[in-house]
Amino acid sequence: MKAVEVVNLKKSYPKKIPLPFRRVEWVEAVKGITFSVRKGELFGLLGPNGAGKTTTIKILTTLLEPSGGEAKVLGYDVVKEAREVRRRINLVAEGERTLYWRLSAYENLRYFASIYHVPKRDAERRINELLKMVGLWERRNDLVMGFSRGMKQRLAIAKALINDPEVLFLDEPTLGLDVQSTIFVRDFVKSLVKEEGKTVLLTTHYMVEAEKLCDRIAIIDHGKIIAMDTPQNLKKLVRDEEAVEIRVKDFSPEKVKEVDERLVVVEKEPEKGTLVLRGSIDEEDLPKVVERLIRAGAKILSVEKKEPTLEDVFIKLTGRALRD
Ligand SMILES: Nc1ncnc2c1ncn2[C@@H]1O[C@H](COP(=O)(O)OP(=O)(O)OP(=O)(O)O)[C@@H](O)[C@H]1O
Ligand SMILES: [Mg+2]
Incomplete structure (x- = not known):
């Protein structure tokens, strides 16, 4: 039973x-x-x-x-x-x-x-x-x-x-x-x-x-x-993917999807004016994505590779962040 x-x-x-x-x-x-x-x-x-x-x-x-x-x-x-x-x-x-x-x-x-x-x-x-x-x-x-x-x-x-x-x-x-x-x-x-x-x-x-x-x-x-x-x-759904977290300043969450469909906002720190974006983006694509962010007006604070987590599973399945 x-x-x-x-x-x-x-x-x-x-x-x-x-x-x-x-x-x-x-x-x-x-x-x-x-x-x-x-x-x-x-x-x-x-x-x-x-x-x-x-x-x-x-x-x-x-x-x-x-x-x-x-x-x-x-x-x-x-x-x-x-x-x-x-x-x-x-x-x-x-x-x-x-x-x-x-x-x-x-x-x-x-x-x-x-x-x-x-x-x-x-x-x-x-x-x-x-x-x-x-x-x-x-x-x-x-x-x-x-x-x-x-x-x-x-x-x-x-x-x-x-x-x-x-x-x-x-x-x-x-x-x-x-x-x-x-x-x-x-x-x-x-x-x-x-x-x-x-x-x-x-x-x-x-x-x-x-x-x-x-x-x-x-x-x-x-x-x-x-x-x-x-x-x-x-x-395992995201095992072969590369999770990347990009911390940006002076950027509006609404513009994220315009820059790249794969990116989602996983954290907002309004008091500091920063956003943490996450997505599975491989090494080859990463410079282009960062460049597009800069051209769209974002200040890049850091770019970090991460181990894929359940967050990435959720993003993959829904296109959204769980914490939204
Ligand atoms: N008593 C209620 N009357 C009308 N709608 C309700 C009622 N309780 C929940 N809902 C709606 O049902 C949906 C599911 O709500 P529920 O509380 O089960 O979600 P949850 O997953 O527990 O969310 P949370 O993480 O915020 O606790 C929501 O759209 C909510 O607005
Ligand atoms: Mg609840």
């Missing part, structure tokens, strides 16, 4: 049209996606803003009903057997806000343990274990109010483990965290899968996160899966 099985899943949201028009328009957020996650797998949905990642997670965690298709978690249908699904999973939502700020870390976990009907004796042991696992043992009696963003996220993850879920869903687990907490969360998630045997489905728009962490990745864009494989195999 698969941990997660999704077949032709669809979700449309009604879009409010201002009066006097009385029609309803629909936004197709998820357009018929199919994938499955094995037990004990760390699976990532990677995609840009608005790709449909959160929508998919909400359906799988029974928070939203699909408009079409089918989704099963541990063999249970997320619509018809939602209760069975809920007993076996948990979720750390995007920008988790369900912690009680006026309670301590310990009291929060105590409260959620009671909601999940964890027997009192087990609860005590489990809470202590979890507080140690996420590195909050020393701070267990401090109010959440005084916690950093990273500490709150650690506690949110501990909270999501209180019912010992078989499948854990994480929506953008490291969004907005500092470097140290990001590393902690990534390592912790990895150990949950490798050492505790959990299944994890996470969403991210950080390529590095997907690449370093996930056993398999589905790249999702505009509600569709455009590629799905291990990070290694996905990178």
Whole structure:
């Protein structure tokens, strides 16, 4: 049995049209996606803003009903057997806000343990274990109010483990965290899968996160899966290409495609007035491309060869940058 099985899943949201028009328009957020996650797998949905990642997670965690298709978690249908699904999973939502700020870390976990009907004796042991696992043992009696963003996220993850879920869903687990907490969360998630045997489905728009962490990745864009494989195999799509990053100054992002179709803007630093452009351009073409950039008015700050990454896979498949 698969941990997660999704077949032709669809979700449309009604879009409010201002009066006097009385029609309803629909936004197709998820357009018929199919994938499955094995037990004990760390699976990532990677995609840009608005790709449909959160929508998919909400359906799988029974928070939203699909408009079409089918989704099963541990063999249970997320619509018809939602209760069975809920007993076996948990979720750390995007920008988790369900912690009680006026309670301590310990009291929060105590409260959620009671909601999940964890027997009192087990609860005590489990809470202590979890507080140690996420590195909050020393701070267990401090109010959440005084916690950093990273500490709150650690506690949110501990909270999501209180019912010992078989499948854990994480929506953008490291969004907005500092470097140290990001590393902690990534390592912790990895150990949950490798050492505790959990299944994890996470969403991210950080390529590095997907690449370093996930056993398999589905790249999702505009509600569709455009590629799905291990990070290694996905990178084979661009293996023979040469990734180049060109940092320019005083250049408008709109002019990039005019200079060369293969170039995309992967970073904007408005305060410095610089752009980082990326594309697979071989050695022979590179001088011409640089020349065209200069003629179009760009100041070249640096030109650097890079190892192809998942970013290049995304650029190749969509002609856009993931970070756009
Ligand atoms: N409640 C809603 N009502 C109407 N449209 C919505 C609603 N929630 C999401 N959408 C739309 O559905 C699409 C997918 O949104 P979703 O939140 O699933 O994307 P996402 O991949 O999680 O993006 P992000 O990386 O920004 O979190 C977007 O076009 C979004 O505007
Ligand atoms: Mg989202």
